[in-house]
Amino acid sequence: MARTKKDVLYDAVVVGGGPSGRIAALALARSGLQTALIAPLEAPADERTTALWQKSLDLLKDLGIWNEIELNAEPLKKMRMIDGTERLIRAPETVFNSAELGVEEFGYNIVNSKMNDVLAKACAIEANLTCVDDFAEEADFSGTQATITTKSGLAVTAALAVAADGRNSKMRSAAGIEVKRWSYPQTALVLNLDHTLPHHGVSTEFHTATGPFTLVPLPGRRSSLVCVETAETAERLKTMNKALLARELEDRARSVLGKFTVISEPQTFPLSGMTAQSVIAPRLALLGETAHVFPPVGAQGLNLSMRDISDLVSTVATAKQKGQDLGSLTALKPYETKRMSDIRSRTNAVDMLNRSLLTEFLPVQAARSVGMYLAGKIGPFRRLLMREGMAPGTGFQLRP
Numbered sequence: 001m002a003r004t005k006k007d008v009l010y011d012a013v014v015v016g017g018g019p020s021g022r023i024a025a026l027a028l029a030r031s032g033l034q035t036a037l038i039a040p041l042e043a044p045a046d047e048r049t050t051a052l053w054q055k056s057l058d059l060l061k062d063l064g065i066w067n068e069i070e071l072n073a074e075p076l077k078k079m080r081m082i083d084g085t086e087r088l089i090r091a092p093e094t095v096f097n098s099a100e101l102g103v104e105e106f107g108y109n110i111v112n113s114k115m116n117d118v119l120a121k122a123c124a125i126e127a128n129l130t131c132v133d134d135f136a137e138e139a140d141f142s143g144t145q146a147t148i149t150t151k152s153g154l155a156v157t158a159a160l161a162v163a164a165d166g167r168n169s170k171m172r173s174a175a176g177i178e179v180k181r182w183s184y185p186q187t188a189l190v191l192n193l194d195h196t197l198p199h200h201g202v203s204t205e206f207h208t209a210t211g212p213f214t215l216v217p218l219p220g221r222r223s224s225l226v227c228v229e230t231a232e233t234a235e236r237l238k239t240m241n242k243a244l245l246a247r248e249l250e251d252r253a254r255s256v257l258g259k260f261t262v263i264s265e266p267q268t269f270p271l272s273g274m275t276a277q278s279v280i281a282p283r284l285a286l287l288g289e290t291a292h293v294f295p296p297v298g299a300q301g302l303n304l305s306m307r308d309i310s311d312l313v314s315t316v317a318t319a320k321q322k323g324q325d326l327g328s329l330t331a332l333k334p335y336e337t338k339r340m341s342d343i344r345s346r347t348n349a350v351d352m353l354n355r356s357l358l359t360e361f362l363p364v365q366a367a368r369s370v371g372m373y374l375a376g377k378i379g380p381f382r383r384l385l386m387r388e389g390m391a392p393g394t395g396f397q398l399r400p
């Protein structure tokens with residue numbers, strides 16, 4: 001059950017109860033900060049799944065919540081890329097195997113609704129964490145403390161506010177942080193499937209002329225699907241009779257997993273991007289989709305948010321050790337420096353990957369095919385791509 005306190009001065013107040021906000025609140029509280037989390041307890045069920053790489057899992061393990069999340073997650077052992085275009089120059093099929101990196105799996109595919117349940121439960125019993133079951137309505141960052149006022153009129157005051165209230169963040173607007181937004185001519189159709197053949201822990205990604213069609217393993221003979229299409233086709237698929245939809249999707253998947261049954265309501269997500277111009281302001285730090293949004297290509301969004309959280313916790317711990325004011329720009333500056341370069345490079349990489357599939361420009365198609373060919377043939381290059389996909393900056397470390 002959520003506890004509430006009035007008129008208490010906190011070290012940190014986190015706004016937003018998505019995965020980024022809850023994990024950040026837990027991590028800050030665990031680091032010894034008196035923390036408040038402003039988040040409505042009732043959240044719409046999220047039937048999507050999220051692939052998290054090893055580094056992200058390490059954070060969940062450190063917080064002691066991984067064992068419970070793992071019960072509804074499936075290890076991702078191999079990734080198979082298939083060029084599903086009809087183009088003149090096509091890439092050969094390439095398989096990335098986690099065993100080549102000396103690990104049992106790249107990461108796990110997790111059912112969002114189950115992860116959110118575990119996070120809500122963990123937040124409710126965390127010693128240094130006070131959960132406020134409400135929406136943040138107003139924010140004042142002008143004084144020596146941040147004050148967040150909730151819809152029901154409660155004022156929560158802290159040295160540092162952390163905005164994790166999503167892409168249309170009120171907190172970010174209140175601080176006057178500008179964003180850059182853009183969109184793509186694509187929509188992702190997302191659903192879960194039962195299938196008659198086992199997936200053996202292999203995720204399969206068909207590269208099509210409209211974007212990736214990706215099947216990601218779930219426990220049992222079950223997978224999640226992200227099918228990136230034109231907006232019109234995605235809407236047509238979404239409203240189709242489920243049996244016919246299953247047939248069409250099975251054809252697109254070349255029956256690699258046998259016969260499909262659609263087991264969740266299909267959802268659509270228009271593809272777009274957004275980057276905040278800064279992730280700090282006086283008394284405020286941004287993280288998760290409040291700071292960066294990009295298309296669901298390459299499973300990078302929440303993984304990037306997990307690095308936001310780790311960097312924020314270590315920045316604040318250093319500031320505390322130095323006796324600095326936790327919400328001051330001096331204390332937060334290292335967070336800005338670390339995060340902006342990672343956010344920009346990931347955003348550019350996902351953007352390039354997505355656009356390289358869409359382009360009709362022959363030299364780009366050829367470059368992508370050569371890249372996939374080299375990845376298939378040259379072990380060190382393939383391992384570099386795998387390491388960079390999982391954790392930026394680790395790809396260039398010399399390892400066998």
Ligand SMILES: Cc1cc2nc3c(=O)[nH]c(=O)nc-3n(C[C@H](O)[C@H](O)[C@H](O)COP(=O)(O)OP(=O)(O)OC[C@H]3O[C@@H](n4cnc5c(N)ncnc54)[C@H](O)[C@@H]3O)c2cc1C
Pocket residue numbers: 015016017018019020021038039040043048049050051052134135136137164165166167170188190226269287288289290296299300301302303304305
């Ligand atoms: C189809 C799809 C597939 C994806 N797959 C992957 C994947 O495989 N791997 C990966 O790493 N990423 C993936 N992502 C990205 C990932 O889902 C997002 O990065 C992640 O959900 C963002 O979480 P968040 O907590 O930052 O934001 P959100 O989930 O948007 O949470 C924001 C929260 O803030 C709350 N809120 C808003 N306003 C207020 C307010 N005023 N007061 C209090 N609370 C407020 C909202 O209710 C919400 O709960 C995928 C995304 C999509 C669309």
